[in-house]
Amino acid sequence: MNGLCLVVDDDAEIRTSLTTYLQGFGWRVNAAADGRAMRQALALQRPDVIVLDLMLPGEDGLALLRWLQTQADAPPVLMLTARGDTLSRVVGLELGADDYLAKPFEPRELVARLQALVRRAAKGQGGPVDDDTRLLRFGRWRFDRMTRQLVNAEDVGIALSAAEFRLLAAFVQRPGRVLSREQLIDLTRAPGVEVNDRSVDLAVSRLRAKLGDTAREPALIRTVRGEGYLFDAEVTPC
CATH class of the missing domain: 1.10.10.10 (Winged helix-like DNA-binding domain superfamily/Winged helix DNA-binding domain)
Incomplete structure (x- = not known):
């Protein structure tokens, strides 16, 4: 069993396919269509990792990343971005995302990256340092x-x-x-x-x-x- 993954994506087909695929590799999966549903899922159970699409209705993924960084013990986040969307990837990483994948992606690569994020979180290695620290x-x-x-x-x-x-x-x-x-x-x-x-x-x-x-x-x-x-x-x- 790999742990609990929260998939946040407004595309119902993507949520369903990712849930089915990840479950095939031993993950437990919760899914949310937007920021409101994501917060509700987090209030009920802390996941080991979050897969977060940046192109969401209402609050976009970058806004949700900012909010996650204000939460104590926030889980690692893997962003899903549009291919070629360099600016969003860079901004997302600066805001605290731990990894990213550009759509369309190979599902097996997603599994490998999620496993790596959970392993590193379990080791408790240091997080980002303050940008202003000289x-x-x-x-x-x-x-x-x-x-x-x-x-x-x-x-x-x-x-x-x-x-x-x-x-x-x-x-x-x-x-x-x-x-x-x-x-x-x-x-x-x-x-x-x-x-x-x-x-x-x-x-x-x-x-x-x-x-x-x-x-x-x-x-x-x-x-x-x-x-x-x-x-x-x-x-x-x-």
Whole structure:
């Protein structure tokens, strides 16, 4: 048994098909057509994970994400977005969504992502840090987001390139979460700069080198085969 999933989607056909599919993989499923029904379901029983469509009538998914972030012990959220809707994906991730899938999607991938979210929540790894926090600590490192500099245990500063800084900033904001290459492209793209899967991999490789990490024995940036990268560290304000 995988746990309880709450599916929030205004399309009755999608709710029914997802419920049937997830139940086939051992999930218990509740379903809601809008924000009001979602709140009622949450009041009755806390799910282990929420599948939330962003295109909802009345309160849209982004408004519901904001509300969920005000609730104590909110479950992890996987957003469903329209393919190519980059802005909504980025805003949703910034508002606290833990993962996303673009429609149409492969149902088996949804199952795998939900299982990963529940596993990470069970491990209790750290959540997002405050956007306004300048100095952060992880492992033997301090990270100054104002000067874009890493400082090691010997107080030696290590400069980061713009791409390395954006990548590390994305990782420390979401420790313990698997970030796909597509998510990292969305989170690290700079105006006028072309970013693709290969450039993300190169930036990860360079950042690993500066952190003393290696692909074979990563201590901080782990490769999750078939999914992306995970920043495996507790991040705290200095």
